[in-house]
Amino acid sequence: MWSLLKYGIRPPQSKVGQKKVLRQTFSPPMKLSRGDTFSLHVRSTKWLGMKTKHEDITFEPEDMFRECSTGERREYNKVHKNITIVVELSGNPTAESEQLVSSSDETTELRPTTDEIFRKCPQFRILVIGKTGVGKSSLINHAFGVQNATASHDKPGEVNIDYEFISPQNNKFVLHDSKGFEPGEEDNLKIVQDFINRREVMPDLKNQLHAVWLCFEIPCTGGRLLETGVEQFLTSKREGKLGNIPIITVLTKYDTLLVHVERTMDKSSFEGLSEEAIKELIKNSAEDKIQEVCIAPLEKFAKSDIPHVTVSTNGNHKETLARLIQTTEELVCKHVGADASVMTSVAQRVDPGLNIKASIEVGKRKYWKALASSVPFKKHSMWDCLHVLHTDIVNVWNFRDPNDYLCSPEFRTLMTNMVDELDVGPTANPNKNLAFGLTIVGAIAGIVSALSGPAAPIVVPIAAGVVVASWVYEVYQEARPALQRFMKYIIDLTLVLQTLYLLSENQELSRRAIKLAVKSYHESRMSGKVHNRIQEYNKQLTFRQRANRDSLDQFVELLQSYNISAEEISDLRGSLPAVDLSSDEPWITDEKS
Template sequence: MTTRGGTLPLETDKILAKCPKYELRVLVVGKSGTGKSSLINHVFGIKQQVVSHQTRGICKIDEEITSPDNPHLILHDSMGFEPGQATNLQNAIDFLKARSAENVAIQDSSPCCLIPHAGSRVLETGDEQFIRFALDKKVPLIIVFTQFDKLQSLIEQELTEEEMDSDECEAIVAKRSEMKFAEICDPPLQGFQPLQYARTSGLTEGSGVPVDHGALKALVDTTRDMVKKSIWFVTAVAQRTSARAKIEGSIDIGMQGYWHGLASTTGLMNSSLKTCLKTIHFEIIASWNFNDPDELLTNGAFEQKMYSLIQFIVPEDNKIRSWFDNVDPFQTLMGIGTAITAAAAPVLVAIGLSTMFMQWIGSVYNKTPEALRCLMAYICDLTLIMDHLFLETLDLLPPRRLTQAHIDSAVESYQTSSAAKVHTEVRMYANRATFAQIVKSNNAEEKVKDIIDLYCSK
């Protein structure tokens, strides 16, 4: 993303400028066959052949693995720690020490991922030594068990014929698999506290087992709780599994900047509303990190779509007719009603942009109820459209180039499902108290979070 004309200085740029070339480094440790490549592919959207470009089972830990499809990430691949072989373990420890020596405080380092071998022993001696070193140096470390589906298959084979024919078959397998996992994997980890771990399913190529997206999201969420906010933000940007992580990263960083407290902020003062909206637009888009080399999300056409959507939230109810022509049949589109139909959605575009609205956003930002509604609606609308777009492209691995069709589909999906309800929530909030009462605290910020949480994908 290179085009940033017409915005205020961006919080995302400030954060990413403090990071190395691709912002986030992750050291992945595991033997060949444990599912490293598939895990990286599904979490970060990096093509498997990019990760596995070297001779099978051979990798160089200092070599940077990058992909033009996800420029916010650098991966380092370490072979697992074979019994009786100390070289790989020492290389991994030396790598972490060297990163610290390069003025990257090891306490602030990016996370490491250790993938145990799917064999008879959960952790090898080398794994245990690496864990102790990482915990001692406060390196964020997560253990990932990548083949939970294999355990489920074994449990399923042990079912009785009666259990196999039962309607509760899946529930029985799920419960026993969890119990068996705890029995096998929990004891070896008990001596390493605090230690975080997660598990995944369906990452083995050719297994036919569906990818457990819920487990991958849990992995990302666990990582979030392990690292500091600045590192978490670039982690959220780089990962391509959890929409929730994208949303939280966007809000956590964005709310620290120019719209903290929304209408009460002074960061937007002396700028036009259009500049404020463009700044919000770039901040939110940056955190989602779609594969968008054509900059379809930051071009004027998409901004016009956003303006067409939020323009209805600005005028007071009694001024709507002076802003728009022939709006009576379509009041639900403006958040005055509570529903919107698929048949009515195209009307949003057909009505066109109001001249009054375009003149209004060209004016200098002022603390008014109209400005509050506009900023709240823009943050909610754009974030939730990104959420819909994320769902549109979630299963496209590796994430393919974003198309206009993807964007149009996401916008229409949001329009027909939530847009009017979101705008109604914003109007009701802004009308229930005086403007002075609202801006005395961060109530508007919390309301934005609540609305997004209510209407985002779960």
């Protein structure tokens, strides 16, 4: 057990000559143990030179203890952007080390990292501004995988900006709605400005506003994009009157613009061109139109402070939604904080890459670093260690899973047994890259074609139910086999969930859908290659290297290399064979049943 006595904030280099340091003493001292989380909520001043007014700065207790346990040093330094934070601790490093080695009565409780994130920030909170008819509801429905999203209530056209809409199909986001800045309704501009300013100063992250989408329909036949109220709103943002809240301009109905451009273009320009070349010509003409009628007016008032994203909810252009979500997540991370950016990724349902990114962010905070070098897993069974890893990964994907199938003992057993079940053959050719998405679609097609009928059960060729691999009952040890199994489990689970994302299309999960995802990954060529790569990667590292942060980054790169991009999702789903995944079935089925 360590005690936090005080902390100080040293100024940026440009202000060092002022010889000023902010200090704060913890009274009484704050107790901190291994496995705990610790962060400082710092409010900015001109002296600090920070771009945001407040930030949550996260510390790694394990790193703090390690640095303070050598010699007599009791200070821990953390550089954050242009400031340095110095934390002073008190403790007995010798007794602490001895306790870790000899104590058999106490173990650190394993708590999912997502529990703490969800406690601080249980939902992504967004304000969507736009006139009726610009496509706000469709935008929200597709971006967050829900139906009939609207914050309007009571009478049509009347919106209370403080009303919190939470969808029963996705409770990880809160929607606030504003009808925009109609001519002659100057009061609404003040309502929006007051709402943003009021939310920004709220002390708890969960109550703060995390992002604003300012929506416009792309004008196809002339007309003015920006009304006076919008111009004033953009000017307020540029002048800093709306704080650091990320505001993104969303230009909707891009597909409608493409149709209009094609219809009005001189068809003689199409002569001799291929179909792809014609599409590119239409796209370029549409981009020129957007630059002229949308971006130029926006930049006049917003300058470069407000990014813009062109979107369409049409099936052929849904990748544009991924760009909107990616831009939003990046700005939330930069201006609001890491926990809010994780919730942005959790809430969205258009880009599986962001789910993987958030899973990595969550894992690297604590438990992924414990795979080979840290204390939290000691004296716990492998099953308990896998349990906390599993929970964090599943939570980040945010499937519609009201029956908690993904956290059931049966699904955990399937994933645990897969670690040993997969055959690992000769090392795969490192120069041959297999496309994960295409490989999985091929496996799904083979499984579906082999079914005896549309309602035939999916038989998973892995032991399920209560039969668990014996090694999960062993106590965790810092050894190569344990590290290898944990790495396989993390990547196998992530790729099964990515396959399930491809199959489910934001529908409520059934055990049948989950089993098809498991079977497809298990029987694909990709699964063996994944295990081969992990084994080869692990063999090349010494124990010291396995505990090193650089090696963790290499593991992350390995995981990211199997990501299916948002652009690929629509095409892959169009290639999937028809199969009923809405009906349910038991975890354990017989091919004759």
